Amino acid sequence: MxxxxxxxxxxxxxxxxxxxxxxxxxxxxxxxxxxxxxxxxxxxxxxxxxxxxxxxxxxxLTSWQRVQLSRHPDRPYTNKYIEKMSDEYVELFGDRNVKDDKAMVGGFANLGGETVMIIGQQKGINTKMRQLRNFGMANPEGYRKALRLMRLAEKFNKPIITLIDTPGAYPGLEAEERGQGEAIARNIYEMIRLKVPVICVIIGEGASGGAMGIGVGDKVFMMENTWYTVISPESCSSILWRTWEKKEVAAEQLRLTADKMLGFGLIDGIIPEPPGGAHWDYDQSAEILKNYLLPVLQELKKIPAQDRVNTRIEKFGKMGFWEEL
Structure with missing residues (x-):
């Protein structure tokens, strides 16, 4: 802290x-x-x-204030949670194709005696590190790196935990040239079929395909002061009203807070934070998250692998509301 x-x-x-x-x-x-x-x-x-x-x-708090808290400059990011939660951690690098994307981190960790693969977006704690980490916006190689680590976890039969905190996948020209859309779609397809337990937690911002690229799991949780939706309030405001000034209205209309997501059935639970938000106490935040994850992991491990896959497919297939004419 x-x-x-x-x-x-x-x-x-x-x-x-x-x-x-x-x-x-x-x-x-x-x-x-x-x-x-x-x-x-x-x-x-x-x-x-x-x-x-x-x-x-x-x-x-209003929806917009929750968004502000999720972006708080003092809020713990993925590496901080890994540091505080795990006894040992071995970070792994690279997608074995292009390069190592610093916006996506991951590796094997010891979580309360349980070996797990932890993967997540990392924003950076100061100006220099934010530039190095590309503000948590992963390129295609970041998503391919994440998929490589997931397959590695499956090979050794180790559960996967993803920590989501991104304003979206990187939207640059070079990212599109290297197949950003395909990389995210491939991850969604492969994560549905993973035979090991997968838990996804939104620890900050959960925006668009950038979040979904590591967001398909048996259980999806949101921390109390986070948001999860297809577009940021600012971008939504600029599209609908041609200005960012309506971002607070957009945040309300997007129904992006944890309680709304739980009501829609898009997540499985809300993880509480220390009073005032996770940025007030890193140790307590990590302890709460760890104590929440371990029992869920044990429950998921009792379920046969194919049953988990079938349930995952059914769960995500039911999401959303539509009408057939």
Whole structure:
């Protein structure tokens, strides 16, 4: 978790920022004047107020505010979850065809004594790393790398966990020339047929085919402050209203939050986050996610492989609403 001096705040988090600043002032005063128990009590009261304020703020967020939280610059990304959840991790690289896509990461990890293949998008923690990671937007070689790792996991009969956090697959000309659409479609086709347990978790942004390219599994979960839909609110707004100014309206109309996705039957559950969001406590976020995943893995392992495949096909085949005329 970032130190207080490096922490960034969204507009609706300003009451928390004010309380943190009060604590900083109180601590400086305590150092100068050397006041004891009375000041300690004041600081503890303010810290308790911060926790309550974090709970209060996230209780009634709009869809757009959830989108903002999912993109919070302090939010943990895939590598942070892997670091905090796993005892051992061996990262694997490259698609054995073009190159290693830094926007897609993955490898074998030890998760509570269980060896799993973890794959996910990685955005980068600063400007230089965001450019290196292409802001979490994978190229075709990223999706082919993910598929290579999934096949490797299947070869050794190891479960697969995917952590989804992307504003979409990279839409550049070179990506299209190298077969972006085919790479994503191939992953969807192959993931449906994998004979090992597959769990997908949206840990941040779940946008478009970029998310679906590693998003087909026996169980699909969303963390509390994430979103999942075919298009970002900004892009939706620019198409429908020719401006980004309607992004908040678009976010509401897209019904992209976890509770709406669960209601539509597009996901299987919502994973809670620490009060205020995952960016407030990396350790607790990872612990919650790990404790959620392990029992599900054990349940899936009890189901025969072909039954899992058939259920997966049936589950995704039923999604959506349509009318035949």
């Amino acid at each position: 970032p130190r207080n001096e490096n922490r960034q705040f969204l507009d609706f988090e300003s009451p928390i920022k004010d309380l943190i600043e009060e604590i900083a002032i109180a601590k400086k005063r305590q150092e100068k004047v050397n006041i004891g128990a009375q000041h300690d009590q004041l600081i503890q009261t303010l810290e308790d107020q911060i926790v309550e304020k974090r709970k209060e703020i996230t209780k009634n």
